[in-house]
Amino acid sequence: xxxxxxxxxxxxxxRTKAIEFVSRWSGSKENVEAAVFPSFVHLGECxxxxxxxxxxxxxxxxxxxxxxxxxxxxxxxLAEFGMDYVLVGHSExxxxxxxxxxxxxxxxxxxxxxxxxxxxxxxxxxxxRKAGKVFDLLEKQLEVIGAAEMNAFKxxxxxxxxxxxxxTGVTASSSEIExxxxxxxxxxxxxxxxxxxxxxxxxxxxxxxxxxxxxxxxGGASLSPENFEAIxxxxxxxxx
Ligand code: PGA
Numbered sequence: 001x002x003x004x005x006x007x008x009x010x011x012x013x014x015r016t017k018a019i020e021f022v023s024r025w026s027g028s029k030e031n032v033e034a035a036v037f038p039s040f041v042h043l044g045e046c047x048x049x050x051x052x053x054x055x056x057x058x059x060x061x062x063x064x065x066x067x068x069x070x071x072x073x074x075x076x077x078l079a080e081f082g083m084d085y086v087l088v089g090h091s092e093x094x095x096x097x098x099x100x101x102x103x104x105x106x107x108x109x110x111x112x113x114x115x116x117x118x119x120x121x122x123x124x125x126x127x128x129r130k131a132g133k134v135f136d137l138l139e140k141q142l143e144v145i146g147a148a149e150m151n152a153f154k155x156x157x158x159x160x161x162x163x164x165x166x167x168t169g170v171t172a173s174s175s176e177i178e179x180x181x182x183x184x185x186x187x188x189x190x191x192x193x194x195x196x197x198x199x200x201x202x203x204x205x206x207x208x209x210x211x212x213x214x215x216x217x218x219g220g221a222s223l224s225p226e227n228f229e230a231i232x233x234x235x236x237x238x239x240x
Contacts, residue, residue: 003208003235004157004194004215006119007036007222008059008087017223018042022056023049027229029236033215035085036222040073047081057085057119060093063106065113075110086111088118089141091163105144112152119157119194119217120145126164135183142187150188157192158184159217165197167219172197174210181212204231208238 009018018038028034035055038046047056062072078086088111089104104120111118122141124134150156160180162172172180172195181193195207196217207213215235222228 001214001239002031002033003239004033004035004192005228005232005235006034006057006085006159006194006215006217007228008090008196008217008219009036009038009223010059010092010219011039012220013038013042013223015042015045019045019049021225021228022046022054023051024225025051025054025229027225027232028053029232031239032232032236034228034232036228037085037087043078043081043083047083055084057087058083059087059090061086061088061107061110061116063103063110065110075107075114075116079114079116083116085117085119085157087159088120089144090121091123091161091166095163101141101144108144108149108152112149117153117157119159121159121161121196121217123159123161123163123166123197129162129164134180138180138183145188150190155190155192156188157194158188159194159196160184161196161217163197167198169198171199171203171207174206177207178210178212181210185212199231201227201230205234205238208235 035057037057037059058078061075065074088107093099124137128137165172192214194215194217195213199216199218200221
């Protein structure tokens with residue numbers, strides 16, 4: 001089974017480090033799709049300089065395709081670069097920039113028009129988990145994904161990232177991850193399911209061994225090429 005190891009660099013990777021990472025990349029492994037998601041302003045150079053099959057994605061895109069939208073970057077602009085993936089609905093965008101389901105639906109639509117693949121993020125806050133409402137919340141977040149979206153993106157990639165596990169050093173337990181991934185695979189048959197939230201080299205094998213986990217979306221630990229390559233190596237070993 002193919003594994004997906006994706007690195008979300010957020011606003012954390014300096015330009016020189018980003019270019020060094022992609023231009024020296026030699027960590028591609030059999031049966032592993034490795035991709036990094038640099039800042040918008042580094043995308044052009046990263047795409048030009050990337051080596052050995054490393055895929056490149058953007059961290060967001062506009063709900064609009066063109067026009068008077070100061071500061072926005074459209075799906076078409078990204079497609080023209082030769083991008084591979086685009087993150088949609090990361091919890092930081094939902095929480096800090098107030099992105100709504102309507103906006104996320106519009107972004108998926110724009111990506112479908114230009115043939116770019118989304119990585120659709122979902123996941124609950126600690127409050128929601130404590131209240132026992134994880135699946136109600138996921139159900140709401142996934143209202144954005146209908147038959148049109150399932151057909152447009154084959155396979156559709158979903159990243160389950162509990163908000164309380166992102167950047168905190170606390171990962172969800174194996175049983176919590178397994179429970180959500182089992183629910184997701186029933187709800188979205190055929191989707192590729194990633195886990196994200198404080199994934200490190202040290203816990204990556206344990207998480208990749210959880211049934212229903214096809215790959216990882218990694219923040220902080222993806223900034224180092226050595227770490228990222230070592231995780232790809234583990235994923236490749238587990239892919240057979
Ligand atoms: P983290 O971030 O691995 O640093 O917790 C994951 C993410 O936000 O995608």
